[in-house]
Amino acid sequence: MTPTIEADYLVVGAGAMGMAFTDALTDHARVRVALVDRRHGVSGHWLEAYPFVRLHQASAFYGVASTLLGRGQLQQRGPEEGLQERASQPEICVYYARVLDEMVESRSVEFFPNSEYVGDRTVVSRISGKRLQVSERCRIVDARYLAPSIPAEKRAPFGVGDVTRVLTVNDLARLEESPSQYVIAGSGKTATDACIWLLSRGVDPDAICWVRPRDPWMMNRAVVQPDPAVFLGMAADTMQAARAAASFDDLFLRLEEAGIMLRIDRTVTPTMAKTPTLATWELDQLRTLQNVVRRGHIQAVEQGKLIFADGSVAIADDAVVVHCAADGLKYPPLVPVWRPETITLQPIRAGFPCFAAALVGYVEATRQDDDEKNRLCPPSPYGNSMAEWARMNVLGTHAAMSFSAEPDIKQWADQVALNPVRTPPGHPASAALDAARERLATNTLPGLARLTEMMAGYE
Secondary structure (H helix, E strand, C coil): CCCEECCCEEEECCCHHHHHHHHHHHHHCCCCEEEECCCCCCCHHHHHCCCCCECCCCHHHCCECCECCCCCCECCCCCCCCCECCCEHHHHHHHHHHHHHHHHHCCCEEEECCEEECCCCEEEECCCCCEEEECCCCEEEECCCCCCCCHHHCCCCCEECCCCEEEEHHHHCCCCCCCCCEEEECCCHHHHHHHHHHHHCCCCHHHEEEECCCCECEEEHHHCCCCHHHHHHHHHHHHHHHHHCCCHHHHHHHHHHCCCEECCCCCCCCCECCCCEECHHHHHHHCCCCCEECCCCCCEEECCEEEECCEEEECCCCCEEEECCCCCCCCCCCCCCECCCCEECCCCCCCCHHHHHHHHHHHHHHCCCHHHHHHHCCCCCCCCCHHHHHHHHHHHHHHHHHHHCCHHHHHHHHHCCCCCCCCCCCCCCCHHHHHHHHHHHHHHHHHHHHHHHHHHHHC
């Protein structure tokens, strides 16, 4: 007879969103949760991440609601002095392991590592093959809907010749002999991290060839900080720019002028708007790289050349090609968070997935009616193109208006460091904060209306 998992919830995926949901749910409801993950521990993709990666945002915005990641302190030295600390890969994994230990010790959570939920209320161990049945009363929570792909777990999306050297970004830190040239394949945050790491190890900028299929817009890390005057000021500037924008290109140029958006090459207008954060010191270093290839995606790599759809580009015979081209963010269709068959975790406000998952956990614990829960927490997508970035902000801002109108949610969210727009209880008043709030109130509705108007031309 197949053993049964007796729980109120089966959370599939023990990464950032699964852990944030479980933490908030068990903090506010007397329930039992079975947590399942295909990996050997919690932390999700961080267990397989490249060793020199750090959060691209402040640590305070990441993790679970009950436990601050890091110490909530400003960096005291280095190029980001004065900005909030950012956790490293080992710190993140240790943090989540500690959070899991506390969950298990509370007897509210049971963890099933190295296991797959295969559907039909069945969990299978990847190690022993043992099958477990999930009780009918147990609600399924899909925390994998937006699970990122990372280079360590995804083959390079191009052909590789027999004598070429193609490495994942993880292997870059383990090289034993230096080549005469490095080729970085990818446009996103992983590629920028790889370039910055090589430069920090003394690699000559001229020895790096960067294949950027699309140029990216990135956000200035200095304005995405857990300081209400700073973050609300950035939000106000964003809506003010949207209100006045004649087009999406004009909008992003206005955001650049306001110190919110960054681009590596000011002679090229980017088309990619996933908008991870970047520090200005990183931007300065990336601008030293002059060998940039903009010919779309690599089709194949052979010794001495990169092959594209419209021809080839010569590289050194001993070049190391660094695969940074996995699609970290996912763009599946938006679905209601609460459906009869499952709870599907997705962002609610624009970005900040940990806060979204914690919010869904809190609402699940404190509300009974699924229609009401969906009204309070409509999902928003991630950005990719500039139009999709606008859609993310329009939907996310409307969602924030919806859940913030509930007094108990507002009170809870103001206590949670994951919430980027919170003003913590007892936070001192300031002229800068008052001005940011006033500008945000003045520009939000007109800004949303203009973004919606511009989006209509892209549907």
